Amino acid sequence: MSPHPTAVEAAGLHVTRGRTSILRGLDFTVEAGRITGLLGPSGSGKTTLMRAIVGVQRITQGTLSVLGRPAGSAPLRHDVGYVTQGASVYGDLSVEANVRYFGAMHGATPADAAEAIAAVGLQAFAQQKAADLSGGQFSRVSLACALVAHPTVLVLDEPTVGLDPVLRAELWERFAAMARAGTTLLISSHVMEEASHCSSLLLLREGLLLAQLSPAELAERGGSDDLERAFLTIIKAADHGQEESQVAS
Numbered sequence: 001m002s003p004h005p006t007a008v009e010a011a012g013l014h015v016t017r018g019r020t021s022i023l024r025g026l027d028f029t030v031e032a033g034r035i036t037g038l039l040g041p042s043g044s045g046k047t048t049l050m051r052a053i054v055g056v057q058r059i060t061q062g063t064l065s066v067l068g069r070p071a072g073s074a075p076l077r078h079d080v081g082y083v084t085q086g087a088s089v090y091g092d093l094s095v096e097a098n099v100r101y102f103g104a105m106h107g108a109t110p111a112d113a114a115e116a117i118a119a120v121g122l123q124a125f126a127q128q129k130a131a132d133l134s135g136g137q138f139s140r141v142s143l144a145c146a147l148v149a150h151p152t153v154l155v156l157d158e159p160t161v162g163l164d165p166v167l168r169a170e171l172w173e174r175f176a177a178m179a180r181a182g183t184t185l186l187i188s189s190h191v192m193e194e195a196s197h198c199s200s201l202l203l204l205r206e207g208l209l210l211a212q213l214s215p216a217e218l219a220e221r222g223g224s225d226d227l228e229r230a231f232l233t234i235i236k237a238a239d240h241g242q243e244e245s246q247v248a249s
């Protein structure tokens with residue numbers, strides 16, 4: 001059993017960027033050793049929430065803890081991995097050199113680097129300069145750089161964007177295997193069919209948590225097995241509710 005049944009816990013979490021309130025009082029928990037999906041329309045605050053969890057976004061109010069410590073605290077540095085949309089990979093270095101470089105910061109061995117490269121299916125490209133890879137291959141280098149550190153909590157911002165369906169399926173299999181081995185994964189996605197791979201879903205809308213539920217509960221609440229349709233139904237119902245409360249006030 002995992003020593004941390006709850007990997008991430010937010011209570012009354014507010015984040016303001018500039019003068020804008022981006023996250024407006026979130027309460028949720030992320031279970032350890034599971035895949036949690038972070039879903040919401042563009043601009044709803046998914047990236048901001050992920051940044052707060054990995055500790056690069058200041059919290060305005062409330063609490064946010066990761067593995068029982070305040071998000072961003074020093075002891076978490078080796079425990080939390082983050083793969084951003086803008087890959088932080090050196091284009092002039094080979095795939096292997098990139099992954100070894102990131103690995104070295106976390107005490108990983110060359111064998112760990114080889115394993116991470118294999119995990120993202122880039123063995124054949126290990127000696128190739130990252131700049132010479134295709135877009136999908138390049139983004140997988142970034143993922144390998146996160147995997148090589150064997151993080152306890154792995155936060156992935158749309159990791160499957162630009163990947164073909166075969167690779168996408170392979171990556172989800174890999175994520176599921178990691179979760180079975182105890183890693184906690186928090187994954188944002190725009191592709192609703194991917195939500196079915198998650199144990200739990202956080203639905204964000206305009207900086208508020210609309211719901212935390214399982215894919216089966218999403219289908220039930222949204223009245224459709226098509227998760228995209230179910231999600232849209234819930235979003236529309238929330239919009240409608242907001243309009244009604246504005247009329248009432």
Ligand SMILES: Nc1ncnc2c1ncn2[C@@H]1O[C@H](COP(=O)(O)OP(=O)(O)OP(=O)(O)O)[C@@H](O)[C@H]1O
Nearest residue numbers: 017018020022040041042043044045046047048049
């Ligand atoms: N540095 C910033 N200063 C002020 N507002 C910002 C800043 N960065 C982002 N925002 C705003 O915060 C809101 C949430 O942005 P965020 O990137 O978290 O959304 P998202 O759900 O990840 O969107 P997407 O799916 O398009 O990536 C948006 O309205 C965005 O314009």
